[in-house]
Amino acid sequence: MAVSTAMARRGRPDSKKLLYWDKVPPALVYQPEDKKPVLVDKSDYGTISDGSWSPDSLWIAYSKPHRRGSNDIFLYSLGTKKITMVSSGFYNDNNPVFDDNGKFLYFISTRYFYPSVGQLDQRFNYYSTDGIFAVTLKADEASPFQPQSDEEKAADEKKDDKKGADAKSAD
Numbered sequence: 026m027a028v029s030t031a032m033a034r035r036g037r038p039d040s041k042k043l044l045y046w047d048k049v050p051p052a053l054v055y056q057p058e059d060k061k062p063v064l065v066d067k068s069d070y071g072t073i074s075d076g077s078w079s080p081d082s083l084w085i086a087y088s089k090p091h092r093r094g095s096n097d098i099f100l101y102s103l104g105t106k107k108i109t110m111v112s113s114g115f116y117n118d119n120n121p122v123f124d125d126n127g128k129f130l131y132f133i134s135t136r137y138f139y140p141s142v143g144q145l146d147q148r149f150n151y152y153s154t155d156g157i158f159a160v161t162l163k164a165d166e167a168s169p170f171q172p173q174s175d176e177e178k179a180a181d182e183k184k185d186d187k188k189g190a191d192a193k194s195a196d
Contacts, residue, residue: 039082041057041058041082042055042056042057042058042078042082043055043056044076044077044078044085046072046073046074046076048072050067050068051067051068051069051071051072051073052064052065052066052067052068052073053065053066053067053073053076053085053087053089053101055085055103065085065087065101065108066087066089066099066101066108068089068090069092070090070091070092070094071090071094072090073087073088073089073090075087075088075119075120075121076088076121077121077122077123078123079123079127080123080125080126080127081127082103083102083103083104084100084101084102084103084123085100085101085103086098086099086100086101086111086121086122086123086130086132087099087101087121088118088119088120088121088132094117095115095116095117095118095135096117096118096119097110097111097112097113097114097118098110098111098112098118098119098121098130098132098160099111100130111130111160112132112134112160116134116135116136117134117135118132118133118134118135118158119132119133119134120132120133123162127162128161128162128163128166129159129160129161129162129166129169130159130160130162131157131158131159132157132158132160133155133156133157133158134155134156134158135154135155136154136156136158137153137154137155137156138154139152139153139154
């Protein structure tokens with residue numbers, strides 16, 4: 026059984042449960058207060074090697090390898106004991122982490138493919154393929170990446186915005 030000390034320190038908001046993974050068979054397990062291990066998920070294609078607790082300690086986010094060698098992101102509910110797939114398919118997604126308020130799930134994904142030709146040979150090189158992504162966890166939560174209007178505000182609205190900004194800076 027392999028227990029990561031980084032995982033043990035990171036994300037145990039209520040400090041009553043321990044999240045760890047076992048290498049034989051590759052599985053993600055948590056141990057509640059009664060000290061009886063509970064199987065979260067197992068993998069047929071490799072080791073589950075990351076995971077994090079939600080701030081309310083009711084959810085676990087983790088990545089699991091699939092048959093093509095990439096990872097997908099999953100959520101596990103301790104209340105319903107159900108697994109929900111967050112990402113799937115072509116990309117390699119890993120290291121999911123909840124934000125402090127439980128509104129977003131951040132993860133690293135290999136989604137950028139910017140080929141460049143090498144100077145000494147005719148091979149393509151891929152640089153900076155990883156990016157940080159966010160998923161909203163509540164349907165009514167606004168996306169942090171939603172488009173904003175580029176229309177000019179009326180003069181009255183600009184004054185109101187200025188007053189609001191001055192009030193915020195005074196606080």
